[in-house]
Amino acid sequence: MEQEFYINRSGYKVPASKVSDNDKAQNALVLELVQRAKQLNAEHEHFKRGVYSQVNDFIADMAHSYNVEIGGAKGNITLTSFDGKSRVKVGVADDISFGPEILIAKELFLGVVNGLLEKLDDEAQLIKDIVMNAFETDKEGQYSKAKIMELRSKYRYSHKSDDWAAGMQAIDDAFIFGSTKTYVRFYERNELGAWIQIPLVSKSL
Incomplete structure (x- = not known):
């Protein structure tokens, strides 16, 4: 044997x-x-x-x-059931990081803000709030990708100055696109009408 x-x-x-x-x-x-x-x-x-x-x-x-x-x-598609209580989302998300150009962008935008300090109108305050919010860092000192993306897309032409345009170009140059990930998510409405995600992976015990 x-x-x-x-x-x-x-x-x-x-x-x-x-x-x-x-x-x-x-x-x-x-x-x-x-x-x-x-x-x-x-x-x-x-x-x-x-x-x-x-x-x-x-x-x-x-x-x-x-x-x-x-x-x-x-990609980036949302399908909803006829009764509006079930939803499927499929999408594509890029793994994004920032190069050193993001520091140049920040300085350019802060230059615009500093140039508006003497103004007390609503437009000046809006520009200041936009920049301060976009370059706010987390506990690890990292910038929020979502906030930088919002600044880049939503506020690209919010101020007419060479520094603002140069700041946007610096953001464009700062983006480093890594791997692209696809995802699928499922949701149902609860009794309060809020969307609750149905996890494909169980939560921690």
């Missing part, structure tokens, strides 16, 4: 007769749970790919009903 072995942490074979019953039971439990986790992860990924495919097929069919052809991947 062939002797059974266990592989230890150092990669060496250990005869089963030298392994305690508790270690054998723990080994079996861990391997079983990890295997199940891998299966669930594969099922999760398969489900997500199915959602993307079904949503894209739906959009293509809808476009066809208007005699329009849509090329490429579809």
Whole structure:
């Protein structure tokens, strides 16, 4: 009869007769749970790919009903049930970071703010609030990507000056786009009418 072995942490074979019953039971439990986790992860990924495919097929069919052809991947779409109580969101999110140009942008915008300090009108106060909010940092000293994006898109032409335009160009140059991630999210309305996300991954115990 062939002797059974266990592989230890150092990669060496250990005869089963030298392994305690508790270690054998723990080994079996861990391997079983990890295997199940891998299966669930594969099922999760398969489900997500199915959602993307079904949503894209739906959009293509809808476009066809208007005699329009849509090329490429579809993203950032929200689908809502007829009763308005269920929702599916699929989208694409870029992993964004900032280069050193963001510091130049900040100085340029602060220069605009400083030039408006003597003015007490609503426009001057608005510009100051926009800049201060956009470049507010968190506890780690990091800028908010969402706030910088809002400044870049919503307030791009809010002030007519060379420094403001140069600041916007510096923001454009500061963006470093990393990997692109797709996501899918599911929501239902609760009894108060608020949207509650249905997590695909369980919360911590």
